[in-house]
Amino acid sequence: MQTFISILRGINVSGQKKILMADLKALYEKLKLKEVITYIQSGNVVFKTDEKISDREFAEKIEKAIFKKYDFHVPVIIRNEDEIKKIISANDFVKEKNIDLKRLHVTFLSEIPSKTNVESIENIDFSPEKFIIKGKELYLHIPVSYGETKLSNNFFEKKLKVTATTRNWNTVNKLFEIASQ
Numbered sequence: 001m002q003t004f005i006s007i008l009r010g011i012n013v014s015g016q017k018k019i020l021m022a023d024l025k026a027l028y029e030k031l032k033l034k035e036v037i038t039y040i041q042s043g044n045v046v047f048k049t050d051e052k053i054s055d056r057e058f059a060e061k062i063e064k065a066i067f068k069k070y071d072f073h074v075p076v077i078i079r080n081e082d083e084i085k086k087i088i089s090a091n092d093f094v095k096e097k098n099i100d101l102k103r104l105h106v107t108f109l110s111e112i113p114s115k116t117n118v119e120s121i122e123n124i125d126f127s128p129e130k131f132i133i134k135g136k137e138l139y140l141h142i143p144v145s146y147g148e149t150k151l152s153n154n155f156f157e158k159k160l161k162v163t164a165t166t167r168n169w170n171t172v173n174k175l176f177e178i179a180s181q
Contacts, residue, residue: 001034001048003081003179004055006062007108008043008074009153009165017072019043027065037178043074044171046178055079059110075163077108081179088176090134091169093141104169105146107131107138107153113160121159126150140166 008024011017021038024045028036033047053061055078062076079087093104112135121133129151132139138156142149146168156164167175 001050003046003048004058005079005081005084005175005179006043006045006047006059007077007079007165007167008045008066009077009163011043011074012041017070017074019066019070019074023069027069028062031061031065039174039178040171042167042171044167044175046175056111075110075165077110077163077165079108081176084172084176084179087137088173090137091139092132093130093139096141099141100143101169103141103143105140105142105166106169106172107140107151107156107164107166109136109138109156109160110163112136113162117160121156138164 011019021041024043025036025038028045028047032051033049035048037046038044039046051058058078059076063074066072066074066076087106091104091106093099094101118133126149128143129149130141131151140146140149140151142151146166153164153166156162
């Protein structure tokens with residue numbers, strides 16, 4: 001049985017797209033996913049399954065079930081346990097001196113963006129904010145406030161033409177911890 005983490009974009013933000021975590025857990029269980037654990041209200045779900053479908057197919061299956069139950073669209077991004085482990089180890093900001101881990105975030109992308117779209121943002125400078133793009137992840141260092149950053153999900157979705165959702169460094173590590181149990 002393989003462990004997956006699904007990360008939902010844009011639920012329970014300012015009263016929008018409200019989904020109780022107990023209801024979300026029940027929805028996943030109805031999809032025959034096992035050992036379902038939710039983490040905080042922003043839509044992080046760890047689950048296990050023997051089902052052999054792609055991450056994109058899992059995301060679509062969950063998105064359709066959410067739409068059927070709630071009548072609104074919620075983008076879902078899936079990573080497996082090994083991918084989360086690699087994401088954590090690949091964060092170059094962690095290696096920098098005097099880095100405040102509370103100011104680190106990971107933006108998860110639904111797919112690898114085109115080379116042209118990546119090149120369009122490589123030289124953008126929003127100092128002191130910084131980002132590094134690696135495959136389907138963006139690593140962010142936001143020294144002031146993520147709530148005020150220009151490096152938002154909307155910015156990356158517009159520039160890279162893919163769905164994006166962001167979690168703080170603590171949440172990414174906690175999701176891996178839960179998935180590893």
